[in-house]
Amino acid sequence: MTTNEIHERLRAKFGEDVGPLSEPKVDPFCVVKAERIAEVARFLKDTPELQLDFCEDVAGVDQPKKNVIEVVYHLFSYQHRHGIVLKVEADRANPVVPTVETVWKAANWMEREVYDLLGVVFPGHSDLRRVLLPDDWQGHPLRKDWTEQGGYHGISNERENPLVELRRLDEKARAEAAALAPKPPPAPAAAPVPAPAPENKA
Amino acid sequence: MEKLILRKVPNASEEMLLNFGPQHPSTHGVINFLVDTDGEVMKKAIPDVGYLHRSIEKIAEQVGYAGFMPYTDRVDYVAAMFANEGWAIAVEKLLKIEVPPRAQYLRAIAGELCRIASHLVSTGTMATDIGATTPLVHALREREALNDLIEALCGARLTYNYHRIGGVAFDLPEGWSDRVLRYLDHFETLLVEWDRLISYNHIYVKRLANVAVIPREMAVDYGLVGPNLRGSGMDWDVRRDVPYGAYPDFKFDVPVGRGFKGVSGDAFDRYYVRVLEMRESAKIVRQALEKIPDGEITAKVPRKIKPEPGEVLSRVESARGEMAYYVVSDGTEKPWRVRIRTGSYLAMGIIEDVSRGLMVADLVALIASLDVVAPEIDR
Numbered sequence: 001m002t003t004n005e006i007h008e009r010l011r012a013k014f015g016e017d018v019g020p021l022s023e024p025k026v027d028p029f030c031v032v033k034a035e036r037i038a039e040v041a042r043f044l045k046d047t048p049e050l051q052l053d054f055c056e057d058v059a060g061v062d063q064p065k066k067n068v069i070e071v072v073y074h075l076f077s078y079q080h081r082h083g084i085v086l087k088v089e090a091d092r093a094n095p096v097v098p099t100v101e102t103v104w105k106a107a108n109w110m111e112r113e114v115y116d117l118l119g120v121v122f123p124g125h126s127d128l129r130r131v132l133l134p135d136d137w138q139g140h141p142l143r144k145d146w147t148e149q150g151g152y153h154g155i156s157n158e159r160e161n162p163l164v165e166l167r168r169l170d171e172k173a174r175a176e177a178a179a180l181a182p183k184p185p186p187a188p189a190a191a192p193v194p195a196p197a198p199e200n201k202a
Numbered sequence: 203m204e205k206l207i208l209r210k211v212p213n214a215s216e217e218m219l220l221n222f223g224p225q226h227p228s229t230h231g232v233i234n235f236l237v238d239t240d241g242e243v244m245k246k247a248i249p250d251v252g253y254l255h256r257s258i259e260k261i262a263e264q265v266g267y268a269g270f271m272p273y274t275d276r277v278d279y280v281a282a283m284f285a286n287e288g289w290a291i292a293v294e295k296l297l298k299i300e301v302p303p304r305a306q307y308l309r310a311i312a313g314e315l316c317r318i319a320s321h322l323v324s325t326g327t328m329a330t331d332i333g334a335t336t337p338l339v340h341a342l343r344e345r346e347a348l349n350d351l352i353e354a355l356c357g358a359r360l361t362y363n364y365h366r367i368g369g370v371a372f373d374l375p376e377g378w379s380d381r382v383l384r385y386l387d388h389f390e391t392l393l394v395e396w397d398r399l400i401s402y403n404h405i406y407v408k409r410l411a412n413v414a415v416i417p418r419e420m421a422v423d424y425g426l427v428g429p430n431l432r433g434s435g436m437d438w439d440v441r442r443d444v445p446y447g448a449y450p451d452f453k454f455d456v457p458v459g460r461g462f463k464g465v466s467g468d469a470f471d472r473y474y475v476r477v478l479e480m481r482e483s484a485k486i487v488r489q490a491l492e493k494i495p496d497g498e499i500t501a502k503v504p505r506k507i508k509p510e511p512g513e514v515l516s517r518v519e520s521a522r523g524e525m526a527y528y529v530v531s532d533g534t535e536k537p538w539r540v541r542i543r544t545g546s547y548l549a550m551g552i553i554e555d556v557s558r559g560l561m562v563a564d565l566v567a568l569i570a571s572l573d574v575v576a577p578e579i580d581r
Contacts, residue, residue, distance in 0.1 A: 027514050054422060057526055059541040059543075072513075104425065105420075108551055113547075132251065
């Protein structure tokens with residue numbers, strides 16, 4: 001089945017909740033309403049002619065201009081060798097997308113990563129914890145407006161330019177070399193002061 | 203995680219929570235497993251990853267398309283060719299560039315040599331994890347010879363940076379094909395020796411057969427890819443089924459686990475599929491060297507790489523299974539978003555479920571048979 005045919009099946013079943021297929025710039029995709037994504041996923045996996053059994057990828061993309069975070073699902077069928085790309089747009093301030101972990105177990109860890117790096121919450125997920133970053137990390141670094149905080153537990157994330165350190169070492173070496181080098185003979189004094197005549201009149 | 207560590211154990215004499223890692227030789231890198239054990243039997247092992255997270259995906263958003271190529275080496279440094287290739291193919295798809303046939307053949311040759319090297323590490327360390335020390339020495343010796351060949355081709359032994367957007371960096375050196383062919387003659391006999399050395403070793407088979415079985419449906423459900431998926435009896439290879447590059451021109455078999463010594467999907471199947479794959483890779487390199495066409499090694503690529511807005515997914519068959527780059531372009535010189543989907547990451551996701559009821563010693567076999575590489579998990 002081509003992507004268009006899969007998309008038509010989706011439109012027939014879910015109507016307007018499945019958006020139109022994007023004009024294929026490279027790979028086409030369609031936007032699905034966040035509330036329906038779990039149902040859509042279940043339908044795509046369980047319908048025998050579709051049988052999209054391989055959840056290849058769940059990725060998050062931050063789009064501040066549209067004020068959304070997109071969650072992108074790449075689905076594929078080993079049996080029929082066809083696939084489709086779904087997108088869900090979640091509000092940037094409060095991104096919530098129902099989990100598809102119950103449909104594909106593979107989504108478990110990938111949704112955890114999206115939560116970790118972009119802060120999308122997946123209600124219904126069995127184990128929504130940070131996965132790559134430490135548990136006490138603040139913020140979600142793959143968001144476009146994320147700025148580095150000043151270090152983590154006393155480990156600074158700022159480093160001076162290595163050239164500065166090199167220059168300092170150079171200067172130190174030069175100073176040491178100067179200290180070790182034989183001193184130049186002292187400049188001759190103007191004229192030796194004649195020693196006062198010994199007062200030896202005893 | 204913290205709660206888990208500090209949890210009160212109801213009866214301390216029966217249950218124990220162990221930290222397996224992060225610096226344990228059998229975890230293949232810096233990974234921690236929180237192992238909940240009752241004597242020798244695990245209740246479950248919870249993987250705790252992220253120690254090697256270098257935010258490669260965020261770096262990609264800063265360095266631009268061509269500048270990201272050396273970073274992809276670091277995604278999977280045991281098999282860096284495929285990470286290079288996946289990135290190159292993704293950007294070529296965005297730019298709609300046709301890669302010259304000679305470059306595609308060179309990619310296939312370099313990739314398959316790299317796959318052999320990676321599988322040697324995988325199978326060798328697996329033997330060490332199980333307790334057989336000698337095979338790793340043999341495997342690393344062979345990998346050293348392969349590293350020499352790859353070094354002659356691209357100047358690097360580990361982080362190759364061989365691919366370029368639109369082609370590859372270097373053509374075949376003088377006399378290199380003969381060296382490779384000579385090596386392959388030796389290597390194919392070595393594989394026979396390898397089987398006699400370790401694959402059919404009675405103790406080794408006993409340790410792996412019927413251990414940590416992953417049925418096919420489970421493997422698909424958890425998104426396992428590559429040799430792990432094929433070990434579970436799924437006949438699927440991106441090189442053959444969604445062909446890219448020069449692969450449609452080659453004839454090769456896709457080894458599938460069918461219960462070589464136990465049931466399909468056990469640790470031995472995953473191991474043995476890799477051994478068989480090395481032979482197939484050698485076959486592909488021979489065919490490629492024979493048929494390699496003349497011509498350019500890079501396509502004409504604009505000096506400033508500025509793809510049209512759009513998004514693309516590239517799939518390559520890495521040594522650790524399907525590696526996918528999802529790239530979103532916004533029309534500027536830097537990618538808007540790069541996502542690297544790796545085989546090891548998803549393989550970690552299955553460990554918690556498979557580990558239930560396994561012996562602690564079999565956890566080592568499970569990790570080794572999944573062939574996870576820590577930087578590829580954490581990226």
